[in-house]
Amino acid sequence: MFTFPSSQSHSSPQVSICLPTCNRPELIAECIDSCLAQTYGNLEIVIGDDSKDERTQQLIAQRYPNEPRIRYAMNQPPLGQARNVASLFERAHGDKILLIHDDDLLTTDGIEKLVSLWKLHPQLEVAFADQYEADHTGAVDFEASTRLNTAFRRTRDAQGLQPLPGRTGLIQMFPNNGWMANAELVKRIGYKEQYGMCCDFVFGTELCLAAREVFYLHEYVSVYRKTAASISQSTRGTTVAATVNAYAFVKALKLPSQLEPSRKLALRRLAPIVVSVYAKNREPLLGLKIALTHLFAYDYGFSMRLYYHLLMLSRAVVSMPQRFRQVG
Structure with a gap:
């Protein structure tokens, strides 16, 4: 077990x-309650509401009328995911910032665990930890939680100050919420609207690249709740999907030589997904170019995934004339 110094002084x-919240009053109350507990x-709880109606506004007014730690604002017109989060960062008064989405939760001692790390490492700028995985009711699946964190390289042997802070973001070890960082750094990095649905990945990568010290704690501090209303569902499988934008971002990054292996790890994960997206969207030439440029992502031809994707791309080529006739 990790020993935490007392942080209550x-x-x-x-x-x-x-x-940030948008059209989920049935979930946000549980999230707020986990913050207040x-x-x-x-602490303060800074809420930005992008909802199309006043249900969330009414719920907060009725449920927390005498709670000074809550600072609520309704965005009119709605700002969109990235600008909503960016506005929250700007409105934050604290020394540290922690992001949590409206359908997720914090463990009762989550903030205390994270903020305590600064007492051990005064130069620390970013900290994150493990996430539980839960269903839409909030029931935690412990086996799935272990698989989730292992998949993102959050394991006991990785705990501690990260030798290459920037690597943490590139390989997607850094979570999309439940992290804590110095407010000055967070505000300097910001959430960037031009990256669409992958703005959280871009932010996490840029945050870790800019940080002097990043600490990973092998303890649970938040609960990731899987819901049907996932924000990425609307664009999944299209050429504006988060993965496509993430691939372009990683390709274009200017990195020091010691982080090039991390870029390669990131592209190994992203490139095959992007090839599949282009095949499904009848853009086989783009997909083929990416596949051939990133053969390392397919074990240089020893992965059956390559041949499956080549089959998908060939089918896309065959279907192109028919589609053009329909358009004409």
């Missing part, structure tokens, strides 16, 4: 919990 830093006291 008069000089404890204020933590701003940034909570923290064992760490010096």
Whole structure:
């Protein structure tokens, strides 16, 4: 077990919990309650509401009328995912910022565990930890939780200050919420609208690249809840999908030589997905170019996935004339 120093002192830093929400009043109350139940006291909850109606606004007014730690704002017109999060960062008053989405939860001691790391490592700028996986009701699946964190390289042997902070973001070890970072750094990096649905991956990568020290804690601090209303569902499988934008971002990054192996790891994951997306969207030439450029992602021809994708691309080529006749 990791030993945490006491963080409850008069000089404890204020933590701003940034909570973007959109059309999910049935879930956000549980998220807010998990924030208010923290064992760490010096916090504020900054909410940005992109909802199309007033249900969330009414719920917060009725449920938390005398809660000074909640700072709520309804965005009119809605800002969209990236600008909503960016506005929350700007509104945050705290020394540290933590992001949590409206359908997720914090463990009761989550903030205390993360903020305590700064007492051990005064130069620390970014910290993150493990996520539980839960269904839409909030019931935790412990086996799935282990698989989730292992898939993102969050394992006990990885705990500690990361030797290459930038690698953490590139290989997607860094989570999309439940992390904590110095407010100054978070505000400097910001959420960038031009990257669409992969703005969280871009932010995490840029944050870790800019940080002097990043700490991974092998302890659970948040709950990732799988819901049918996942924000990425609307574009999944299209050429504006998060993975396509993430691939373009990683390809274009200017990196020091010691992070080139991390870029290759990221592209090994992203490139085959992008090839599949282009095949499904009848853009076989683009897909073929990416496949041939990233043969390392297919074990240089020893992966059956390559031949499956080549089959998909050939079918896309065959279907192109028929599609053009329909258009004409």
